[in-house]
Amino acid sequence: MNNPFTVEETNLICIFQSDSRTKVIKDIHKAVGHIDDDDLVELSVRVVKKLENMSDEEYVGLVLEAAE
Known part of the structure; x- marks a missing residue:
């Protein structure tokens, strides 16, 4: 499966990375309740929606490497 996440979204997932999609x-x-930056809140919400719409098997198959 191709990674459906942008570089920014992938970096966010890497911050919270776990073997469990539901834990992420x-x-x-x-964390969203503690974020004051509207753009970061929007990014977080977008990532959560994408994660919720994928299966655990799809999540495990993702290659998640933070970009520098």
């Missing part, structure tokens, strides 16, 4: 979703949800 929960951790991002927790």
